[in-house]
Amino acid sequence: MNIVVDTHTHTLASGHAYSTIIENALSAQNKGLKFLCTTDHAPEMPGAPHYWYFNNQRILPRFLHNVGILRGVEANILNVKGEIDLPASSDQHLDWVIASLHEPVFAPASEAEHTAALINVIKSGRIDVLGHSGNPNYPFDIERVLQCAKEYNVAVEVNNTSLTGKSRKGSDVRCDKIVAIGKEVGVYFTTGSDAHFCEEIAQLDLAVTLLAKYGVEENKILTTSTSRFLNFLLLRGKSAIPEFEDLY
Helix, strand or coil: CCCCEECCECCHHHCCCCCCHHHHHHHHHHCCCCEEEECCECCCCCCCCCHHHHHHHHHCCCEECCEEEEEEEEEEECCCCCCECCCHHHHHHCCEEEEECCCCCCCCCCHHHHHHHHHHHHHCCCCCEECCCCCCCCCCCHHHHHHHHHHCCCEEEEEHHHHHCCCCCCHHHHHHHHHHHHHHHCCCEEEECCECCHHHCCCCHHHHHHHHHCCCCHHHEHHHCHHHHHHHHHHCCCCCCHHHHHHC
């Protein structure tokens, strides 16, 4: 399985990461990636930038070190209603929106509340992918949420850092269940390194192994092809990106 997109990466702007976007792009080039999604933490995460930072990503070149740059964010799910911590006016400036549950923003609650929050953020139409949903602090009804994700064309991330045990310990067990059920439901998957340092860019081996374990077809893994990834964005109702015209 050849992965050409890393859909979850952080820069210094996140407040607890250690590389610039230029350093991340150079690492992506060295590791053979075609696309890099830059997805810093949204404002409610401690140390994260103001929403202007995300709106202003329009100044970023579409290619850095010959790697296509997707302008994104890792937004925080704020509440059971599925609201996220960016104004709706930011959406037009973003190619790729991850929605994640983070302890400093959404205190772990009941399975019913987590399930409602995930379903409602999917139905909001504002997000493209659920981030690191294997976190054992946030149990949810996997089948209900993934059925909703399929219906609304929202992808499910397989987060490599969650599988290493370095953070969100215990995620590997739930990630296994999510991929097994997701394969049967027919959701789209992405692979994200969740890199917080440039050397972690494209570290996706554990995610790839898990997807292979359940025989997930490549046409359901968005990161195996630039055209597959870009056409998913079109499916999500986003405009074509002129600079990537030859990559569709």
